[in-house]
Amino acid sequence: MSPPAAAPKHVVIIGGGICGVSTAYFLATHTARLPTTKITILEGNKIASAASGYSGGFLAKDWHGSATSDLSEMSYNLHEELSNKFNGQKEWGYRTVDTLSIETDATRKSKKSSPLPWLENGLVHSSRSLGSHKTTAQVHPKLFTEFFSKKFLENPNTEIKFGQVKSLSLNPETNTPKSVSYSTISNDNDKQEMIDDIDSIVICAGPWTGRLSNDLLGSKIGQKLSVQGHRAHSIILKTKQDLTATCLFTSMTLKDGSAAEPEVYARPDGTTYICGAGDDEPLPETSAEVSPSPNAIAKLHKQAQALSDIFTTEQNVEIVAEQACYLPIADRGRPLVGKVRGVENVWIGSGLSCWGITQGPGTGKVLAELILEGKAKSADISKLAP
Template sequence: MSQTAPRTVVIIGGGIVGCTTAYYITRHPSFDSSTTKVTILEASAHGAAQGASGKAGGLVARWAYPQSLVDVSFEEHVRLAELHGGAERWGWRYVNCGSWEGRAEAVPESSSREAGEEHEYLNRRKSLEKTLGLEGGKPLKKPQNKTSKLPDDLNWMEEDLTDAYSLMAPPVDTAQVHPYQFTTSMLSLAQERGASFVRGHATRIVTSNGRVTSVEYTDPPTQAAQQLSATHVVLATGAWAASLLPSLPITGTRAHSITILPLSKDLPIAPYVLFTEITLPDGRGGASPEIYARPGPEGEVYACGAGDDAPLPGCVDDVVVDEEACEKVWMEVRGVSRVLRQGSVDRRQACYLPTVLGRRAGPIIGEAEQVARGLVAATGHTCWGICNAPGTARAVAELIMEGEIQCVNLKNMAPKLFL
């Protein structure tokens, strides 16, 4: 793919992978804005990071998967934070990661449904499999050092409701970012070096003689068909990748989450990420929400539940939030944390995580030369897109600017294995 002629790179998708790829291209040692033009094409009318890139938890972990990509991505997260003030700019910090098991107290429901009525959502939910690991990754094993005592500084969970607590990974192995702030920062830094951001819904990748030549898209204000010429096209549309390349085995899992603002600003929320196993009251079964403390003056807390198979809409702006699913997460959090119970829900949201169908695990990264030269796939990151975006972006930038990926061996993620 290396070439001396001018490059015109169109990145389809203004999420974390797309914006970070633009950053790495514009920071490549051989980048020259006079010979390499970078354009990010985003379908949302609201700008960048409107899907999972703005609504995910922001977990960054050395124990994520696939391991080869994680090894590069984690170190790149560290480097980016040091280089651009990530602690202040996008909430970069190391966090404690623990497994919490315990019981929820009965709390009043804020929805109007009758007590005992079954949530339709409960029949559709499925695990996001964040801690299960995949082939080539390093599974996060069930901790053995369980205790009924909470860490002294875990000030937003309840000792009397705790059955077991275990540290799941060393603090140096788990970190976090605020995903929206990280993504928009990458976009801003890329724009400083000449990258362009265009709003439009991509409708077709145009090829000629086995190479990409342009991307067709719909202009939002006029709904007129427009075209961006391209020598390289990066498909970074997450769960929507198959809409432009139907042979990609990509689907979407809808995931719901809420953000909580604690009542008291005087009590700093300790930096913990908790994977929970909750026994619900009144024989209502169990639940396993993830609860992440986030930095900032208000001490925001993020919590997410299981996913579901709701159909993928045509655009990220059309994602439907199931209020029952968000209420369920809030009920679970209220039941185990009296501190958070006094707070309020700031956002109720949903996003789609890109999942690779079939036996082979994703993500899918590399040139899809059997479809067209210059077409690069960068999708299928499941629940680890925030974590693995820097490694993906660095690899794609090397592929475009140097002709091959140098930083990591991604042969088992090559598009030809999936198409």
């Protein structure tokens, strides 16, 4: 692939999650030598309004398959670099963690000692290390995404617009983007807006990528970019005691014999993020319409209380949030990162599944390289080409 003949004059990035914001940030910092290039984030709701605002922020360096291993390792290291550069420990809760897999069974007593001081002795029947401070870490993804959306705006010729994308017009001579229309709400009425004189589009719309690709590019191209949404639930609890820097992947048997596998991430701000699937529903039209299932939330509270009494009301636990989001799952089973075939100057970064926070910054960096230099230099994404 040869480098572009000329620098893009106006890049529009659809989506204000971690992939879209990271792409915008790295484009803006790359284009410091290209002062005429304009970059716009177009987001339907608010920055980090979907999974990037509600996921747990667990990062893993070496848990990935061959198609994404290089991107994941690069992006994991990039998280550390960005934290060192911008004080991520303070700004978005970056820290390395120990990660354990534990099996609990409340129906029978274990003779093993608890691997953690806040887990009751006799509950954990087995535990093993899944990652150390060298290979696993965490961030608060909402704070990360919001921080870099602001850093992006510190660069010249950058902007963020809010509205629902409606259509894309292509230049018939070059088959490149020409303009994009979107709607905003003004005085309870839809107001149609237009961004003209563009020449490049990046689609980072998470679980809405499939629908949007069909609407903007037609079904022939859109069917190759199919991404679905799978609803995941989470609760955030504030306990009286701070927990160790540990992330848990559990396999639980509760007192009633039911099974559960919640993931538990202790955060440096004193909260604990607990997540699990359940009660999936079709993807709504917008991120503003996403809501949790009361049944799924109740199950998470039950599982948390079965794991440790520090999560019970008797211990004055504070419920910080009860929420849901949709993970973007690409139909083909691996992310879509690269240039879209069948149209010019359209790129995509989506379908990263539960690894969106780990891979998000790296995805943004390689997309910026593709757009400005014609080649992804920082990681091998050859198996992720759409």
